[in-house]
Amino acid sequence: MSDVTLDTCEIVAGRAGAGGVGGNPGPGGMGAAGGMGGAGAMMTRAGASGGNGGDGGQGGPGSGGNGGPSYALVFSGTTPMRTTTTFTAGMGGARGAGGMGAGPARGANGVAGAAAMEFVVTP
Numbered sequence: 001m002s003d004v005t006l007d008t009c010e011i012v013a014g015r016a017g018a019g020g021v022g023g024n025p026g027p028g029g030m031g032a033a034g035g036m037g038g039a040g041a042m043m044t045r046a047g048a049s050g051g052n053g054g055d056g057g058q059g060g061p062g063s064g065g066n067g068g069p070s071y072a073l074v075f076s077g078t079t080p081m082r083t084t085t086t087f088t089a090g091m092g093g094a095r096g097a098g099g100m101g102a103g104p105a106r107g108a109n110g111v112a113g114a115a116a117m118e119f120v121v122t123p
Contacts, residue, residue, distance in 0.1 A: 004080035012088040013072040019065030019096030019110035028056035061101040067093025067113030076121040
C-alpha cells in the first residue's frame with residue numbers, strides 16, 4: 001500500500017519540448033608542410049624535406065536532439081492510490097532534424113519523446 005493517495009484529482013500533462021536541430025558540418029583543415037631534412041655529415045648532402053600532408057576531409061553533420069518526455073504521473077515504488085482521479089496525457093516532444101551536409105550527407109534525426117499516463121522510475 002502506498003503512502004500517497006490521489007483523491008478527486010485531475011492531472012494534466014503538458015507538451016514536452018522538442019529536440020534541437022543538429023549542426024551543419026565544417027570544412028576540412030589544410031595539410032601542413034613536411035619536416036625539414038637533416039644536415040649532411042662528412043661530405044654528404046643534407047636530407048630532403050618531407051612532403052606536405054594532405055588536406056583533411058569535411059566534417060560530418062551532427063544528429064538532431066531527442067524530444068522530451070511527457071508523463072502525467074511519475075513515481076518510484078508503490079503505485080499511489082487513486083479515487084476519482086483522471087489523467088490527461090500530454091504530447092512527447094518532436095524529434096530534432098539532423099544537420100545538413102554537402103550533397104546527400106545528413107545527420108541522423110533525433111527520436112520523438114515518449115508520452116504516457118504514468119511512468120515508474122526504477123532505481
